Amino acid sequence: MVHGFFLTALLVLLFLPQSLCLSPDESSINLYYHGGKIMTKPVTVYLLWVGTGWKESGREAIRNALTSLTSSRYHNVKDSGVPTLGNWWEIIRQYRDGDNVPVTDRVDLGAECFYTGTELNMTQDQVFDIAKSAFNWNSSEGSGGKFLSCTRPFEMNKYGIYHVVFSYTAMFFDSPEQWKFMDCSGKFAIEASAGMMVNVVWQREPQNAADICSMLFNGKSYLGPPNGNEKIDSLVGYVLGNTAVEVTNGDGRGWSRNDGTGMTVSNSCASLMWREMDGPPLFKDTTRNVSFNVVGLNGYRYMVPYVWDQKISNCALKYSETCGAKAVILKQPKGYLSTGITVNHTNGLQPYAPNQKCVWKIECPKAKFISFSINYLSIAADSNDQILICESKSDRAKCSVIPSNARRFKLFSSKSYIEFRTDNQVSLESRGWEISFSAGLCNGRKDLYDRDGSISYTTSTSISYVEGLSCQWVLNGKPGTPVSVSFTYINISKNLDFVAIYDGKMQLIANFTGFYSVSDLPRMNLSGVVTIAFSTQTDKGEGWSANFNISSPVNHNKKLWPVIIVAVLGFVAVIVPLAFVILALNKKGKLISRRDSDEGLMLITIDTIREENRIGEGPSATVYRAVSNDGYIAIKCLRNRAAHTELEQEILLKCSSHPNIISLVGHAEDGLRRHLLLFEFMGRGDLAWNLKERGQNLNWDRRLAIALQVCSAIQMLHMYVKPPVYHGNIISENVLLDEFCNAKLGGFGVAKYCSSRENPGQPSEMAEDIWCFGLLLVELLTGEPQVNKQAYKDSRSFEEINELVGNGVIIDRRLEIPNERCKTMALTKLGEIANWCIDSSLRVEGDKNNPKIGDVLSGLTQVKHLFCSISG
Numbered sequence: 066m067v068h069g070f071f072l073t074a075l076l077v078l079l080f081l082p083q084s085l086c087l088s089p090d091e092s093s094i095n096l097y098y099h100g101g102k103i104m105t106k107p108v109t110v111y112l113l114w115v116g117t118g119w120k121e122s123g124r125e126a127i128r129n130a131l132t133s134l135t136s137s138r139y140h141n142v143k144d145s146g147v148p149t150l151g152n153w154w155e156i157i158r159q160y161r162d163g164d165n166v167p168v169t170d171r172v173d174l175g176a177e178c179f180y181t182g183t184e185l186n187m188t189q190d191q192v193f194d195i196a197k198s199a200f201n202w203n204s205s206e207g208s209g210g211k212f213l214s215c216t217r218p219f220e221m222n223k224y225g226i227y228h229v230v231f232s233y234t235a236m237f238f239d240s241p242e243q244w245k246f247m248d249c250s251g252k253f254a255i256e257a258s259a260g261m262m263v264n265v266v267w268q269r270e271p272q273n274a275a276d277i278c279s280m281l282f283n284g285k286s287y288l289g290p291p292n293g294n295e296k297i298d299s300l301v302g303y304v305l306g307n308t309a310v311e312v313t314n315g316d317g318r319g320w321s322r323n324d325g326t327g328m329t330v331s332n333s334c335a336s337l338m339w340r341e342m343d344g345p346p347l348f349k350d351t352t353r354n355v356s357f358n359v360v361g362l363n364g365y366r367y368m369v370p371y372v373w374d375q376k377i378s379n380c381a382l383k384y385s386e387t388c389g390a391k392a393v394i395l396k397q398p399k400g401y402l403s404t405g406i407t408v409n410h411t412n413g414l415q416p417y418a419p420n421q422k423c424v425w426k427i428e429c430p431k432a433k434f435i436s437f438s439i440n441y442l443s444i445a446a447d448s449n450d451q452i453l454i455c456e457s458k459s460d461r462a463k464c465s466v467i468p469s470n471a472r473r474f475k476l477f478s479s480k481s482y483i484e485f486r487t488d489n490q491v492s493l494e495s496r497g498w499e500i501s502f503s504a505g506l507c508n509g510r511k512d513l514y515d516r517d518g519s520i521s522y523t524t525s526t527s528i529s530y531v532e533g534l535s536c537q538w539v540l541n542g543k544p545g546t547p548v549s550v551s552f553t554y555i556n557i558s559k560n561l562d563f564v565a566i567y568d569g570k571m572q573l574i575a576n577f578t579g580f581y582s583v584s585d586l587p588r589m590n591l592s593g594v595v596t597i598a599f600s601t602q603t604d605k606g607e608g609w610s611a612n613f614n615i616s617s618p619v620n621h622n623k624k625l626w627p628v629i630i631v632a633v634l635g636f637v638a639v640i641v642p643l644a645f646v647i648l649a650l651n652k653k654g655k656l657i658s659r660r661d662s663d664e665g666l667m668l669i670t671i672d673t674i675r676e677e678n679r680i681g682e683g684p685s686a687t688v689y690r691a692v693s694n695d696g697y698i699a700i701k702c703l704r705n706r707a708a709h710t711e712l713e714q715e716i717l718l719k720c721s722s723h724p725n726i727i728s729l730v731g732h733a734e735d736g737l738r739r740h741l742l743l744f745e746f747m748g749r750g751d752l753a754w755n756l757k758e759r760g761q762n763l764n765w766d767r768r769l770a771i772a773l774q775v776c777s778a779i780q781m782l783h784m785y786v787k788p789p790v791y792h793g794n795i796i797s798e799n800v801l802l803d804e805f806c807n808a809k810l811g812g813f814g815v816a817k818y819c820s821s822r823e824n825p826g827q828p829s830e831m832a833e834d835i836w837c838f839g840l841l842l843v844e845l846l847t848g849e850p851q852v853n854k855q856a857y858k859d860s861r862s863f864e865e866i867n868e869l870v871g872n873g874v875i876i877d878r879r880l881e882i883p884n885e886r887c888k889t890m891a892l893t894k895l896g897e898i899a900n901w902c903i904d905s906s907l908r909v910e911g912d913k914n915n916p917k918i919g920d921v922l923s924g925l926t927q928v929k930h931l932f933c934s935i936s937g
């Protein structure tokens with residue numbers, strides 16, 4: 066089933082292939098609560114400094130690290146984007162006791178003691194004694210010996226954590242009993258006073274660079290210790306890690322793994338500390354040659370171990386943010402991080418949370434398009450995590466996945482939804498992303514008919530300056546009449562963004578870029594139709610503004626007036642059917658125009674209709690270009706006198722609001738009472754001619770735009786006009802291009818309202834239009850007219866076309882075959898859509914499975930996004 070295939074293709078666009086990674090066994094990897102004590106009340110940390118090797122600055126760094134764990138103390142600290150130790154402690158706070166009470170948010174310093182006695186040949190008993198003295202120290206007695214001094218004695222505290230920290234000068238008596246002190250940290254219990262046992266944790270400074278406890282910095286010249294002291298900077302990690310373990314697993318029955326290793330919140334991540342160059346990213350201060358991964362209070366920076374974040378089943382430095390259930394709504398025309406769209410965890414040091422679905426909605430009612438720029442994207446390659454940009458919240462078909470190599474993305478809509486979904490796995494490589502957006506407030510052409518006014522695109526009016534703008538303001542002066550433009554301000558990116566002025570034939574008159582001082586601002590006296598075009602390649606500029614005066618603006622009437630043609634004919638050719646067009650001839654050849662609204666008539670004066678101005682020939686009509694007092698128009702003259710145009714007029718009027726359907730400006734009869742229809746003039750002629758003669762000028766972007774524009778016109782006919790309209794002649798000759806190569810659908814000669822009853826067993830009329838549109842797509846791809854449509858239909862199978870397009874064989878050789886994979890994918894998909902239209906439209910059985918124009922349009926939109934998102 067071709068239809069089925071197409072749907073699958075769309076789904077592939079939406080959902081990246083399933084990851085092949087096996088998920089680790091959750092039961093062994095996470096930590097489990099075993100019913101013991103969790104420190105849920107404010108904790109006091111007591112420090113017993115042992116040894117003579119201390120520098121006060123080093124001890125101060127460690128005290129500061131402990132004080133920095135309380136996140137409420139950060140109120141005066143500016144968020145630098147680097148995780149704080151407060152953030153780090155938030156991870157620890159996710160662990161709760163049996164009553165679901167979390168670990169305390171407050172860590173204070175308690176008493177400190179300093180032992181400066183003999184530190185050589187220490188034995189275990191000696192260490193125990195010193196620790197015990199700290200609890201019983203009496204300043205007036207000097208108890209505990211003259212080598213111990215304390216700020217005050219250690220208190221027996223249910224929420225106390227007692228640390229012994231050995232300086233690098235401490236040496237231990239060389240016997241098996243003492244060898245354990247050659248580890249980097251550990252724990253012992255002492256009877257602090259009669260019958261009162263307390264746990265004491267200890268850790269030691271590395272004695273030299275080769276010491277195992279200095280592994281973090283040892284041999285890594287790229288790591289500069291943040292406090293300028295490898296010994297202290299190593300010790301900080303142990304003190305903090307042990308503190309985290311004490312609050313979550315102090316009695317060994319708190320939170321630990323179930324896999325027999327008994328690993329805790331801290332040592333579950335120990336291996337991260339030993340990783341080499343490929344380890345977790347760091348912040349560097351190159352002026353001071355230091356590296357760090359967190360900041361503390363008072364400007365201190367630290368290098369600390371990762372701890373186990375249960376929520377992401379991974380090691381982290383900062384608690385992973387999750388998305389709320391509600392969409393974040395952004396209403397400003399431009400946004401970056403503070404307001405914008407970001408899952409940017411701590412500058413890339415942090416994986417984002419699993420099982421999330423986050424939605425942002427951007428609303429900017431005046432936007433013609435929203436341009437996204439992907440500043441940073443780090444999503445694990447083998448995951449199902451994805452960022453979707455959707456036009457609608459409910460219609461999944463209108464979403465596009467941001468490919469991993471995308472840099473820019475444009476959505477032609479005034480609102481959009483950004484959705485970020487993560488699956489149940491995270492890795493350190495899943496660090497997040499950052500997208501900024503800005504709304505483009507103009508797009509394409511805007512016609513002006515006022516005598517004077519001003520036009521501008523300036524940021525001063527809270528408009529966003531967006532890259533990728535291409536906007537035109539057309540000042541519609543009558544041919545030959547003065548139009549003046551004077552700029553009041555220009556400050557746009559030099560040589561990248563331009564304001565250009567074109568005449569009625571789209572010849573460039575002048576262009577402006579950069580900054581103009583008041584005296585240099587351009588003022589121009591022009592005439593006729595003047596186009597002011599603004600194109601940007603940057604978003605760095607302030608804009609421009611100009612005033613204009615149109616001395617005789619072209620009449621602009623939304624309503625379709627019957628027309629009396631006053632023509633001066635200058636035929637030289639043999640065929641003179643139009644000679645009878647003459648209704649009145651002004652002898653002086655001076656042209657007048659007037660509108661008599663009472664009679665509902667408009668007088669259009671046609672200068673000359675010449676045979677050489679014949680621009681089109683259909684089976685029943687000829688089309689001429691003529692110059693009228695309203696500028697160029699196209700006149701369609703029906704050959705057959707009996708032919709009527711009422712239905713065509715009616716249908717065209719109903720669609721006149723659509724930008725991709727040709728506008729009818731009037732109608733008339735000639736001297737032979739044949740019908741004439743007057744259309745807006747389309748400067749570049751029809752698509753068939755353009756593809757044949759100038760195909761190399763119609764690049765893939767342009768062709769995709771044309772496909773979308775024609776499709777949107779058909780959608781108007783099939784879906785929005787009531788009753789629905791069957792065009793019946795969708796061929797490239799009936800697709801007309803204006804100066805900017807925007808397509809408009811014409812050739813409504815055989816259009817009619819769809820029969821209310823379809824013939825059973827016959828394809829519907831709408832299906833026929835879609836079938837023709839499919840051929841038009843093939844023509845856009847190949848650049849070759851599909852002359853024998855029936856033969857084409859019979860001979861080419863879907864697979865064949867698909868293969869040809871996929872191999873780049875069938876696509877227009879005059880254009881370069883794009884070498885980016887996504888562009889070829891886009892073209893392949895375009896081929897698939899074409900074939901879907903061709904192959905299944907005319908299947909009589911199962912009409913309900915045939916493509917509908919809405920589906921085709923969303924398919925094409927996907928193609929466009931796929932194509933665009935790579936091209937920036």
Ligand SMILES: *[C@@H]1O[C@H](CO)[C@@H](O)[C@H](O)[C@H]1NC(C)=O
Pocket residue numbers: 185186238
């Ligand atoms: C440590 O004590 C042992 C045994 O008493 C002795 O042999 C050794 O020399 C002492 N070492 C130091 C550095 O005092």
Ligand SMILES: *[C@@H]1O[C@H](CO)[C@@H](O)[C@H](O)[C@H]1NC(C)=O
Pocket residue numbers: 203204205206
């Ligand atoms: C400290 O020693 C003094 C003098 O011996 C004694 O009076 C005091 O009670 C002692 N304080 C404590 C807390 O033991």
Ligand SMILES: *[C@@H]1O[C@H](CO)[C@@H](O)[C@H](O)[C@H]1NC(C)=O
Pocket residue numbers: 285286287288289290354
């Ligand atoms: C930075 O510090 C490291 C470790 O202390 C050292 O090996 C390295 O040479 C220093 N680099 C500079 C540029 O000072």
Ligand SMILES: *[C@@H]1O[C@H](CO)[C@@H](O)[C@H](O)[C@H]1NC(C)=O
Pocket residue numbers: 146402409411412413441499
């Ligand atoms: C987001 O992360 C990227 C990459 O690390 C970084 O360049 C950018 O500054 C970050 N933005 C914020 C607001 O942290």
Ligand SMILES: *[C@@H]1O[C@H](CO)[C@@H](O)[C@H](O)[C@H]1NC(C)=O
Pocket residue numbers: 563565573575576
């Ligand atoms: C601007 O005008 C210069 C000549 O005056 C021309 O070379 C250049 O291509 C123009 N640039 C644009 C963007 O139209």
Ligand SMILES: *[C@@H]1O[C@H](CO)[C@@H](O)[C@H](O)[C@H]1NC(C)=O
Pocket residue numbers: 588589590
């Ligand atoms: C444009 O026309 C005005 C009014 O006729 C005249 O004052 C001005 O000098 C003209 N400017 C240029 C650049 O020709």
Ligand SMILES: *[C@@H]1O[C@H](CO)[C@@H](O)[C@H](O)[C@H]1NC(C)=O
Pocket residue numbers: 556557580605606607
């Ligand atoms: C022009 O705009 C840029 C970008 O906003 C700004 O930095 C610059 O100061 C402006 N120049 C002048 C002369 O106003």
Ligand SMILES: *[C@@H]1O[C@H](CO)[C@@H](O)[C@H](O)[C@H]1NC(C)=O
Pocket residue numbers: 517518549613614
């Ligand atoms: C253009 O129109 C404005 C506003 O009506 C008027 O003040 C100005 O004099 C006109 N300029 C020219 C050159 O006609």
